[in-house]
Amino acid sequence: MEWKCKLCIVSADTRAQLFRHYRLKHSHYSRVSPLPCLHDSCICTFLSFNALKIHLSRFHRDVCRPSASHTAQAERAAFTCSVCNLKQPFSQETLFTHLRGHLKKRETITCPFKNCNYSTNVYSSFNTHKSRIHANSSDFSDEIVSTENATVNAADLDYEDNFLSQHADSFDNPEDDSVCDSSQLRAQLRHNLSSLFLKMQTVLHVSDMATQEIVDHLSQIFSLSQPLIRDTVKETLQRHDISITEATLNDLVNEVMNTNIFVSATTKGEEMSTKKRRKKFVEKNFPVVKPVQYELEPGCRVAYVPILQVIQEMFKHTDILERIKETKVSQKGHYTSHQDGLYFQKNNLLSSLELSLPIVLYIDDIEIANPLGTSRKIHKLCSVYWVLADLPLKYRSALHVIQLAAICKVPDVQKYGYKTVLRPLLQDLCTLEQDGVFIESLGQSVQGTVLCVVSDNLAAHALAGFMQSFRAGHICRFCNATRDQILSHEVGDGEFCLRTKASHDRNLLTVMQGDQSHSVVGVKGDCVLNESLRHFHTTTGFPPDILHDLFEGIVPVELALCIQEMIRLKYLTLEGLNRKIMSFQYENSDKVNRSRPISKTFARKRSIGGNGHENSTLLRLLPLMIGHTVPDGDGAWTILMDLKDIVELVLSPTFDDESIDYLKTKIQDHRRLLQEVFPEFRLLPKHHYLEHYPDLRRCFGPLVHLWTMRFEGKHRFFKRVIHDTQNFKNVVKTLATRHQHMVSYYLSAPSFFKPHQQASNVSSVLVSVLPDVAQQYIRQKTDSSVIYSTSNIILDGTMYDVGRFVSVGQEGGLPQFSRIEQILLVNSDVMFLCREHKSCYIEHLRSYKLYPGNLTVNNILELNDSLPLSAYHVEGQLLLTPKRYIQLNRK
Incomplete structure (x- = not known):
């Protein structure tokens, strides 16, 4: 059987050879290019070499395959959780990991050991009880751990927990290994060492001074260890009845020291001994494109x-x-990338x-x-x-x-x-x-x-x-509107002439021929x-920028305007709202992007402030926080909910002509209601830019693909570089050089991009204990009685967790949602075992009320939208509010 590396074109005769190839060639890039499992049927990836080693020992035990007699009928242990009734192949580690998962959620569990009635919902109390009462016990309750007869392959058998410690080193057995040329090995190890220094500098941001300190101290430690090496070599030779002269012994010790790549490469005068030499080595051996300074x-x-x-x-x-x-x-009328936009096609x-x-x-x-x-x-x-x-x-x-x-x-x-x-x-x-x-x-x-x-x-x-003043004159780069005109006219009225190539060239020619200190219809040069x-x-x-137009422009301003009005109407107080913001039980990414308390001066500043992430989260979750305190039909509340709809539409990565027309209508209605409820409010130039969005989506494609969010990151x-170096002498050269070294590190990695699928923490699951709907799906894919399960997996950069919701199917024109109960890995396929939830749309909250239903099996292609969502329990209801407009899957 031939084993092929998933990261390069190398192949090997045995798994041990491929394993050593991973360790030598790819392990030092594992954080950049995760190490995939050696087996083609396994999609797991790992951020460290040791994690891969543990995985192979635990789930792919071909290196220590049991005898053929074990491939027939075998008794297999399985445990059943008394809390969630999960049944899974037994090992102590798997059992206690699962039970501790319930404890972290403050759920009460019963001690799994025989004749013990202890129960608790406190994580630390359970650990204390286990260590004091059942320190050396392995006698589990029959209700928790049982055995069943099953016909399984040898590779599927679950060995004792000490298998890893007994057999992990078998991967390092030099037998059955191809002979490696010493000069090639030395060159590869030098490359690995230089890659480590490059990673320290550009990815981990270790300063040059700190790196040199590390090199100098390690070199000194290795040098001081020479007497220990000499004594060890001498004792070893004497143990084997080999006598040599002192001169030969000293020469042998020196050669052993020189074979240490770190010592030989960082010795004074060598190629990696100083900052300057390391930089020269990197620029010679890595794909560095040097910046040019002029x-x-x-x-x-x-x-x-x-x-x-x-x-x-x-x-x-x-x-x-x-x-x-x-x-x-895409097909005509559908937009998924810039290639669908009119500007690209023209x-x-x-x-x-x-x-x-x-x-x-x-x-x-x-x-x-x-x-x-x-x-x-x-x-x-x-x-x-x-x-x-x-x-x-x-x-x-x-x-x-x-x-x-x-x-x-x-x-x-x-x-x-x-x-x-x-x-x-x-x-x-x-x-x-x-x-x-x-x-x-x-x-x-x-x-x-x-x-x-x-x-x-x-x-x-x-x-x-164009003119860089947005307080007066022509303030739009898409049309000839002035600051005063946008207050009384909409883009849809046809009062503004859109800028075209011909009209812009005429305006530009007028500027060039006339007085260049003045602009022509906003054109300065x-x-x-x-x-x-x-x-x-x-x-x-x-193109327009969603981040600055909406999340750092319109959204914080209108939130301040409407919150001030709702406080005036005594629907809420600022202190009460801030308490809601701070005490709300945020889930997943919402925890990172949670809003800060609103300042007491927000009314005077006419904005709640905050960055784009915070404002986006506050607008989306505000209906769940205070929606029940605001009466139906309130003008200020309707403005915010319409703005929420607009944001969801604009953030959609795919859309069609129908959704563009819907966005245009929503923007027009929002503007009119805003001016009706707040007649004294003066529209921002960004309100005018927003009115151009429907047409600009047809021209550029999805605008969310062209926003500044990731660029600003x-x-x-x-x-970070300036913070670490504190070097302002020639700052542009320092930054450009350090950046190009960072790029060279990624370009030298076996894969420039993250893999399509990433999962590392997996556990085995008996197919027989899964629901019938899952068993039917799995039997179409494999005959194995055991598959793998994981609590989270990354697909194309998006993380899916057990407990989160995905949009699958539709009913009555509304998207339906399903809660991920288990993520199952069947060969190279990923399937979601989900609990269907019927949805009912609540107009006042712009959210969906969910009702649990049956179990289903879904794959990634069946989802309406690839973005997983979190649902919240509010006022006794399970509510879900989407992050972006969900384009229904009509396949």
């Missing part, structure tokens, strides 16, 4: 990372091309080629110093990132996939302009558009261009050449990308 004038520097070279290095990784091919155009370069490179740029300012300190704004930087648009969203949301293009100080941009600062980037983009970049794996050049520029409104207007690229235009290249890397 000076605008003495002291004014810009660091640029050559985009063409980065693309070439990225495509040397086979993962990139495979993932790009996953993006496909781009003569991108839409005409079988393979092209559409690039999404991002530009923003980043404050790397303490914003409250004396150095604020002194080191404020302008950063330009980019990402390949054809990568599916589930892959390009990873921060290491977002690449750095250029970085410089904001005062330099203000002084010299984008055209001067971004000159090298613009030159490379022109080359990419006209000649393309040679992709070695394809043996040809591939052309591409900038699809769009993602940014907040201020940066978009600055780069695009040309966009540098528009000047340089043939297939990019200002009017089609700057990239800032954290640079802030």
